[in-house]
Amino acid sequence: MTSTVLAQEPFTPPGPGDFDLPAIFGGGSFDFFGQAQMGGVTKPMVLVGLSAIIAIGLLYAMSRRAAIVPGRLQFAGESVYGFVRNTIVRENIGADDAMKYVPYLFGLFMFVIINNYYGVIPVVQFPTMSRIGYVVAIALVAWLVYNIAGIRRHGLLGYLKLQTIPGGLTGPILIILIPLEFFSNILVRPVTLTLRLFATMFAGHLLLLVFSLGGEYLFFDYSGVVGILGGLVSWLMAILISFLELLIMFLQAYVFTLLVSMYIGLALADEH
DSSP states (O other): OOOOOOBSSOOOOOOGGGGSOOEEESOOEEEETTEEEEOSEEHHHHHHHHHHHHHHHHHHHHHTTOOSSOOHHHHHHHHHHHIIIIIIIHHHHOHHHHHHHHHHHHHHHHHHHHHHHGGGSTTTOOOGGGSHHHHHHHHHHHHHHHHHHHHHHHOHHHHHHHHHSOTTOOSTHHHHHHHHHHIIIIIIHHHHHHHHHHHHHHHHHHHHHHHHHHHHHHHHHBOSHHHHHHHHHHHHHHHHHHHHHHHHHHHHHHHHHHHHHHHHHHHHOSOO
């Protein structure tokens, strides 16, 4: 006789719906262009606002007792600031213009990395950059910053010429190249910025949900030794993925800030 181990309840895998968190307070609905939309203040809204407070608080604590011989907090703050200024900004914008954009890019790096690391903080456990609306907002701000920088440096027509006409090219080939360059350099960049950060944070958080909830299901709702062992292995995978996510979250903040600084540098450059 053979026996089959059956699950007592079906497992419902996590999906995009798990990212639509209910309102903490102020719930309700409103009409938006004929579509019913849910209102209220949600957890991601609170976390985004809190990230600004955390960044300001950290920087204040790191700098309020500035000394020639830095303490541990001051040293940590100066290390992060120096990393962004020297490794990201100066390398891509150049020493002459770098300091104008260091405050913005340093603030951008801090904002993104704090919101990313929410995903591995116990209880919080939600990276706000896995909601595409927040990523769209900071990508559009970046788009405005580097385009305005280029227009102020070269003028509107001069900037468009630099962005759409590769140096040294003339003739009929420009009929094809100009629209392609305009599409690539002006329109597509904020889209790629958005998708790179959002997709990585979304996929990473979804993967953690799969192993965490799957482990809970196997351990508690699946009978037999297979369920217990499977649940433990699934939880172990969730822990290992969390450590991997720590690295990925840092890299995504770094890459996002790096690309924005590159776009600013290209907008200020005198050649395409």
